[in-house]
Amino acid sequence: MKNKTGYTRSILIAAGIIIIVIIGIMIMHNSGKSSQSSSTVQTIKVGSGNDGQPFAYLDKDGKPAGMDIALLEAIDKKLPQYKFKLTLSDFPTLITNLKSGKTTMAMYQIEQNAERKQDFKFGKVGYTVWDTLLATKKSTGVLNSFSDAKGKKLYVTNATNQATLTDAYLKSNAKAYTVVRGTYTMEQVAQGFASTQFDVYPAPKYSIDLLNRQFKTNLVYGKSVNHSNAYPMFNKDADPKLVDAVNKVMAELKKDGTLKKLSNEWLKGDYVPKD
Template sequence: MQNKASRSKGLWIGIIVVVIAVIAVVLLHNNGKSSGSSSKVQTIKVGSGNDAQPFAYLDKSGKPVGMDIALIQAIDKKLPQYKFKLTLSDFPTLITNLKSGKTTMAMEQIEQNTERKQDFKFGSVGYTVWDTLLATKKSTGVLNSFADAKGKKLYVTNSTNQATLTDAYLKKNANAYSVVRGTYTMEQIAQGINSNQFNVYPAPKYSIDLLNRQFKTNLVYGKAVNHSNAYPMFNKKADPKLVKAVNKAMEELKKDGTIKKLSNKWLKGDYVPKD
C-alpha cells in the first residue's frame, strides 16, 4: 500500500504529463495554422479563346481544349502557389479583358508588337513561331513584301498582329491595297480565297499549312515580312512574381519537350521557336 508521499509524487507526475500534452497540442495547432496561411493559393484569371481551333476552343461537350488551353493547364500544374481560372472569349474581347484588369494573364497565340508592349507585359519564353508570310494562290504570284501586294485585296483578323502590320504599311502607303477585316474561321478564309473575295492572306506558316492540308487551297508564300513568336501576355499591373514564375515554368516545359509534344498533337507539326 502506497504512503502519502508516494501518492503525492505520482499526482505531480500525472499533472506534468497532462500539461506537456496540452502544450504539444497547442504547438501543433499553431504550426498547422501558420503553414496553412503561408501556402495560401492565389487565384489567377487567365484569358483564352472559345472558338479558335486548334489553339483554344470548346469541344462538343463544352470542355475547353486546344494547344493554348493544354499549355495553360501544364503551367498551372507546375505552380502550386497559383490556381488558374479560365475566362474564354473571342480574341478582341480577350485583349479588352486583359487591359481592363478583368483577367491578369492571357494566352491565345499572342504576338508582341509596339502597341501591345505599351499596354501589357510579356513573358520571356516564346512557344509558337508566328513569322508573318503573305499567302496567295499560285495564279496570284509569290509575294515577298507588302509592296508586292500593291493593288491586291488582303484579309486580316481583327486585333491580330497581322492586322497591325497591314495597317502600319497602309499608313505610310495609302491605298496600296484594300483590306477585308473580320473574325473568319479557317474554313471561311479558305472560301474567301477560293471565291476571290480576297487574294492575299497575311499569316504564319502554321495557318497556311492548315489551309493547304484541310481545305486543299494550295497556297504559296515567299519571304517572311515580319519575324515573331507567341508569348504569354500579362496585365500591366500583374505581380512580377507571377510573371517570373510563369517564365520559369515555360522554360522547363520547353526544355523537357512538353511544348513540342503539344505542338505536334494540336498543330500537327513542330512550330516551337528554336531559340
C-alpha cells in the same frame, strides 16, 4: 484509501485525457497549417480563346481545350503558389479584358508589336513561330512583301499582329490594297479564297499549312514579311514575381521538350521557335 484497481483506473483515465488533449492540439495545429497554406495560393485570372481551334476553344462537352489551354495547365501545375482561373473570349475581348485589369495574364498565340509593348508586359520565352507570310493562290503569284500585294484584297483577323502590320503599310502607302476584316474560322478563310472575296492572307506558316492540309487550298507563300513568336502576355500592373515564375517554367517546358510535344499534338508539327 483507493484499492489497486481504482488506482489503475484513475491512471488510465488521466492518460486518456492527456491523449485526447494532444490529439486536439495536433488537429488544431494541422488545421492552422492547412488554412495558412491555402491562404498563400494566389488566384490568377487568365484570358484565352473560346473559338480558336486548335489553340484555345470549347470542345463538344463545353470544356476548354487546345494547345494554349494545355500549356496553361502545364504551367499551373508547376506553380503551386498560383491557381489559374480561365476567362475565355474572342481575341479582341481578350485584349480589352487584359488592358482593363479584368484578367492578369493572357495566352492565345499573342505576338509582340510596338503598340502592345506600350500597354502590356510580355514573357521572355516564345512557344509558337508566327513569322508573317503572305499566302496566295498559285494563280495570284508568290508575294514577298506588302508592296507585292498592290491592287489586291487582303483578309486580316481583327486585333491581330497581321492586322497591325497590314495597316502600318497602308499608313505610308494609302490605297495600296483593300482590306477585308473579321474573325473568320479557317474554313471561312478557305471559302473566302474560293469565292475570290480576297486574294491574300497574311498569316503564319502554321495557318497556311492547316488550310492546305484540311481544305486543299494549295496556297503558296514567299519570304517572311515579319519575324515574330507567340508569348504569354501580362497586364501592365502584373506582379513581377508572377512574370518571373512563368518565364522560369516556360524555359523548363521548352528545355524538357514539353512545348515541342504540345505543338506536335495540337498543331501536327514542330512550330516551336528555335531562338
